[in-house]
Amino acid sequence: MVPLKSVCVLSSLLFSFAPVALAQENNTVTIALQSSLPSVDSCQVQTGSTGRVIKLNVVEALTEIDFEKGGVKPRLATGWERITPQTWRFKLREGAKFHDGLPLDAQAVVFSIERALDPKLSCDAYQRYFGNTKVSTKIVDPSTIEITTDPVQPILPTLMEAVSIISPSTPKGELTRSPIGTGPYKFTKWDTQREIILDRNDAYWGQKPEVVQAKYVWREDSFVRASMVKLGEADLALGIADQHADDPFMDFTFNDADTTRIHVHIDQPPLNDIRIRKALNLALDREGLVGVLFNKGVRPASQIVGPATLGYNGALKPFPFDLSEAKRFVDAAKADGVPVDRTIVMHASTGGFPNEDEALEAFVSMWEQAGLHIKVEKQELAQFRKALRPPFDPKRSPTISLTSHDNLTGDAGFSIMSKYHSSSWQADVPGPQTDALIEAAMASTDETRRRKFEDIFAKIHSDVVPEVWLYEMVSTIRVNPRIKYTPNAASNVQVELATIKFN
Template sequence: MNFWKTIAVVTSTTLIAPLNPAFAQDATAVTIVLPAGPDRLDPCETPRSVIGRIIKQNVVETLVELDYDKHTTLPRLAESWEQTAPTEWVFKLRQGITFHDGTPFDAKAVIHSLERTNDPALTCITRTKYLDGTDIKAAEVDAHTVKFTTKTAVPILPTLLAQLTISSVKTPKGEYTADPIGTGPYKFDHWTQGENVGLVRNDTYWGEKPVIDKATYVWRSESSVAAAMVETGEADLAFSIAPQDATNPETDKVYPNSDSAMFRLSVDIAPLNDVRVRKAINLAIDRKAFLGSVISDKAELAMQQVGPSVLGFNANLKPWPYDPDQAKALLAQAKAAGVDVDREIRMIGRPAMFANSNEFVEAAAEMLRSVGLNIKLDNLEMTQWLKMANKPFAEDRQPNIFLTMHDNNSGDAAFTAFFKYHSNGRQSELYDADLDALIVDAGTQSGEKRAEEYNEVFRRIYEDIVADVPLFHMVNYMRVGKRLDFTPTIANAVELQLARLKLK
């Protein structure tokens, strides 16, 4: 079948573009290759990997930092915190810290950053993914003490605040900035559109002085090109190396990430508003066929939008089997009931979403065509894809099968359930009042009760509603140059702290 030809192509030799020697560097500078370039560098957009890997904890810092290995929180700009009431938390801030523009880090800066992130004039992903549904406010107790209050109990507030980056009060509200001003160990130096971003070490940093004094970020969508840049010494580190290019055990490091790949379905548009059609799509995709070919054999089949390390992961869900005959039977039943199963459905991907993502969507589209669905495949650039990913959705849109990647490296289902499935979630296709109530209530619980309610949230989405097509809990390959002493972790899905890069 055609989709097997597609899989075979990806393992063949690819053309490598000529390498550009312009990024040759001194001994304490690094060049980092990203799979795509940023469309903005705003501090409130750091949950997006294309931005967070450049500026989070490098230029702009958070009050709280996550320890991904121990699933706990660590002090960063805040030195301590305590819960003083079910809906109140008091944070003590470090003293003697200044922003890169010379303004003081204090309670006013924290309040400014929260208000800016919550400003409806901006669609900050920090708000829409993490803060929506919490109704959180901050007030100054004194210059170095901030009290946060929430409308309902938020037991994981410190974890939540690990996503709120703090920027100078001179960062304007109501408009995005391309000049991030933080307190971090690196200062933003330049952004040459379409070419590179540069950071330089902040020699007045409040913490330990990093070894690396300069970082240049470039982007290459072709995995083989990125891998070759590190191999030849033109770059020091490259993200998102495809499995077929990760051929050097000395430099290529596989690590679990927090990303889950899935197809989101427009469940309110015919024929996808019929559950039989949604089930047929799930049955028609041979997920296991991709493992070890287009997708790393170390990835895992997904049944939900969060991975096993996340509180709320439902271990009782079972993967969809590959059963094209049953898929055809369901489509025939739907057609007999008057559902227009012949209507064109748009499958939407994005180049470099993950290694081999183009090849994956081409093969998946062919699998759906083979059971009788009318699939039109489109690969959209970042700006177009983001417009379709987020509300408001176009009123006249076609039914679509939308490839997306979602990371939850914060360890709690709250950072997925509202954003992806609540009626008010920015990327939610669902409008289910009962599910909404359960999502909200789960967010107020703690311990076993919290886990149980989120288990039920994901069960309903997967088994009852069949809201989407879960695919894989992903792993990443990173190529690390021979002069660096660095081992990637799950944190690198959304950030890369330059201060943790060491030279051999």
């Protein structure tokens, strides 16, 4: 083990140097990520590890989220209209081409939708948003397509930002290691042990970006990532821990639309007892960890979305820290024969949020005081994702999983449908009554939609408790002074290279 004193000396030496120019072409950038990628397929572009690299860089959708004004704005569609309650007509951008030279047309959009919604591929768009929706398409002409949904989707243009439009030459029934989109960058190289390289697409339909080439590398240690930018070995580093964010000229903290939570799987007792799920919530001193292991800007969470989302219930309060009440729930469950002494396994992926290991140790200690026994198992991201999905081994230990959820759309429907409706594999505590409430809310609009979502969150918080809500998160990035980059709410899950300028 390296003595703490040595680490401190090394830190001072490293940070005494002024940032130097990268030993590379001025129009190339290097981005240091927290972890390697389990996939580069557009099918999984809503997952942060994949989206950080290819979303809006290699692949684009019909629409994109407008973080300045809210709602959505055109991307590969130049406009849209609702022609019946169930059908929307999209006009496609003419002249755009895929990186393999094929044209963007209505047939390519149909191909992309069918592939993204193929249950066998388990794409993010299918799992999160369209799993309970029948989608059909009609080609009006090469640049016009109609999309019909059953049930109705009043916010279909927003939902379509999750469906990447890809070249018809892409394999349809399998994931690809070479995504082909229409974006401003071509996917050039993926060395799974070292780096990913994107090169500028000089035939891009839009404005030519300044960055000619982007190199992505991954380093799990926040200190290492921060040092790379400080020493000029990288231009941008994500997920910098508070203790390493010591340069006000290079470090930027922002609200990132992420909510951290602990996903509770109820296939094994004692987790199928709501008293134990409540005890897991009540035993955590969330406030006590703010400013210690979590950035002082985070807020304890009471639901899966943040205040900027339509449907957020401002009347809900986070579970208080009440150790005696947590113990009471555990003791009552034990008296009824619930096997509360079983060891609960908590899965967590490598390359998570800053100070994650220390935070997990704190959680485990708090739960132990309430009479619950938790063992942490760290997994590579691909293994972690696989372990989240049913079917589960009937002989496995009771399991919980540390996850995060981001909602960048501004509408709670994205979150509610994927996390709580029984059509979703992520809904661990489904029920017909909850399903009916969700379906009614998803078919509504405006104020009625907001009110129905608020009611659903209230019911889930009091009567279901399917998870342990942790924090509304913030993130810190480090930016080399040779570039200009301003983070927004999406910067933790997508870094749009076209927004990077050189000083």
